[in-house]
Amino acid sequence: MDKNTIVGFVLIVALLIGFTFLTRPNQEQQIAQKRYQDSIEALATKEAAKKAEAAAALENETEKQSADSTATFFQATKGNESFTTIENDLVKLTFSNKGGRVYSAMLKKYNGQDKKPLVLFDKDDVKMNFCFYNKKEVIETENYYFQTVNKTDTSLTMRLAANESSYIDFTYTIHKGNYMVDFTVKATGMADKLSPSVNYMDIVWNQKLRQAERAFKNENRYAYLMYKLDGAETEHLSEMKEDKSSVTGRLKWVGYKTQYFSSVFIADQNFEKSELKSKLETEGSGYLKDYASNMTTFFDSKGTQATKMHFYFGPNHYKTLKAFDAGKSDRDKLELDQLVPLGWSFLRWINKVFTINVFDWLTSLGLSMGMVLLFMTIIVKIVIFYFTYKSYMSSARMRVLKPQIDIISSKYPKKEDAMKKQQETMALYGKYGVSPMSGCLPMLLQMPIVIALFMFVPSAIELRQQSFLWADDLSTYDAFIQWNTHIPFIGNHISLFCLLMSLANILNTKFTMAQQDTGQQQMPGMKAMMYVMPVMFIFILNDYAAGLNYYYLVSTLISIFIMIGLKKFTDEEKLLAVLEANKKNPKKKAGLMGKLAQMQEEQERLYNERTKKAKRK
Missing domain, CATH: 2.70.98.90 (Beta-galactosidase; Chain A, domain 5)
Structure with a gap:
């Protein structure tokens, strides 16, 4: 674009601005124009009202004509x-x-x-x-x-x-x-x-x-x-x-x-x-x-x-x-009874057979709803204690082998040797009769009861308008901080039981991660991710019933105490001695553990064959 063209455009714009300014109506003209527009709108409103009245009158007349003396009723x-x-x-x-x-x-x-x-x-x-x-x-x-x-x-x-x-x-x-x-x-x-x-x-x-x-x-x-x-x-x-x-x-x-x-x-x-x-x-x-x-x-x-x-x-x-x-x-x-949401299939069966009957029995004792939830949580923890214990002992067995795992890790510091390190680690576990998978199954077996209670507590009408501690109604949130503005994902309040439950879960995560420190390398960011979920509970459960958050708070605290107690009463030196005895007298594994061991052995065999072929070349 040359200089003359630019000047021409500038002049055109200046003319348009000047013309708009000069032809703008003055204040008196603006007032008169507004009065004229208001009168037009008022006239249109009156016409619309007349038409609506005429339509209503016509409808009433039609109804009167239809409701003649020949109608059945x-x-x-x-x-x-x-x-x-x-x-x-x-x-x-x-x-x-x-x-x-x-x-x-x-x-x-x-x-x-x-x-x-x-x-x-x-x-x-x-x-x-x-x-x-x-x-x-x-x-x-x-x-x-x-x-x-x-x-x-x-x-x-x-x-x-x-x-x-x-x-x-x-x-x-x-x-x-x-x-x-x-x-x-x-x-x-x-x-x-x-x-x-x-x-x-x-x-x-x-x-x-x-x-x-x-x-x-x-x-x-x-x-x-x-x-x-x-x-x-x-x-x-x-x-x-x-x-x-x-x-x-x-x-x-x-x-x-x-x-x-x-x-x-x-x-x-x-x-x-x-x-x-x-x-x-x-x-x-x-x-x-x-x-x-x-x-x-x-x-x-x-x-x-x-x-x-x-x-x-x-x-x-x-x-x-x-x-x-x-x-x-x-x-x-x-x-x-399907109007009461107790979960699907197996979860609903757990609530019908176990949860509701235990809840009703505790309620019949005349306890407050807060105490009913407390004792119910304790009973549930007793029921699933066997699975908790098995899971803990699985982690404990791997933990006492940590010094030997650290030696293996020092042998393979490079990322490209990760497969070798993993195979040697699994071989070590196999010699001592330890399986990393043995702790997962007990955890999975107790999950249906935990999820069933998640469905039951918000559906229990007995909690409605029942107070406990600072919560005046266990069936709804217990706000201890409120504000007028709605904030996405959090609403207009902070529930105290939800906040305490989230803090308890952060503490539980810390204990759990220390318990599961077996010396094996974790995926990048996994440690941070473990702390993300407890924080997310604040946003997920903040609007849920106080009774549900109270149940999870008590459950988490009991889990922490159980973990501390198991750690205190577990003699890790004796446990290592038992593993050493297993190493000297290995037992053939059966079932799932046996299949996993066979898969590991087959993987090692194939890896050794590939390594030998690579060296020959």
Whole structure:
């Protein structure tokens, strides 16, 4: 670009800037322009409001015209909403005559964060609509007013009446000491008013799940829409994202669960053609998820057979839910206990057979939940002590051979001799009957119990709102430092039990690494990596239940004491003497250890052959 071109561009830019400045409206012109723009926007707002009012009026007029005197339940379109309550010792249910539905459910034995009896849902949190059919109309119960008949303290019949002899009854019954609500739908005198060819009714069930615990994130990870396929396993929608599913199979039940409580809808004749949806709610809204289920179930319009259904409004307590399957065949079992997340397959079996029974036994002694977790941790450590001891002794055997390993390391200081050093080290271990792998198997065998407890503790409703030491609720985090700003990966607080547990794990790592110092060269960075995980616990478990972090803290401290005790009571000179005796009288290894020894010998043989061939050349 030459000089003249550059000057030309500069002049053009200068002209544009000057023109913009000179043609800019003055202050009075700017005020007038703003007033004009505001008047345009106000006029547009008024026009939009008029159109909305006209549309609403047209919709109301259409509804009035459709609700004519020929409608099956015309008289039931008029009325005022009223409420009726039934209750037992555990639950209090309120029903609305508008739609004949459950309006609210309150659990008497559990409290919300306000220390008042816990309300699962209320008012607009829930929607229940049943659809019946004839040739000229769809009868949606949410649009009609029911009559309350046959009311007792624990039962209620709500009637949608066409006339005195033609009606549909919704009957709700609860029983003493039970969270289950029996629900039947039965038609009387409706054969000529409903379509005889339609043997089903459609159901729309929506519910917004209230946040019942302090920690939104922790509670939300256990909240999901769950359903039981007839003759198959339970499944659920994603708890981490919005999700939906079109289920073609027959369902025994659909459940809306949070961490500790559930609303479950059960059909004796099963649900079919189910459309299930889960929507996430934002933190601070007071809700976790918004669930919706559209499904179909059996209905006899002639009234010869009732539709039998049930609601469960109650806690996710394993034995409470398991009791509903007592005496039933495998085919008829509801498996509501699956609402309690105890882990998959073998882990769940450990929790059902061992963990829950030990926990319930300790609880029955009248101990505080903190002491229950303490004694439970001790019992678990006793159960897995054999594996801990075997793993420790494996490391101890290699540790007493460290002086000889150091001699081998000094013979092969170069990196290219790493294979020779490894082979000679393994040969040394073989002579003394020591296997580096023998310590791994005991550690692996105790892992299922450790992981099973990780699944159990956050699911134990008994920990809910139970205090211990500085933690006022073991089922949620125990913040001792809080701030207003949300920090990624850490949130807005530091949990004390989580911090102490992480520090204990750093100490345990130090002891473990000293215990496992056998003289063998470690991978670069391995030592630093061993300390990374305990630090990461602060970020991973900071939002988890205080009871879980407390359990891991106690478990880690006991592990440290066990390691110190084993080291103190292990005579390493006697252990070395035993190894020397093994060296003089070698025993043939069997099983896995024998196979590993054979592989090592074969590796050494091949290496020696290659070395000899290389020397010949």
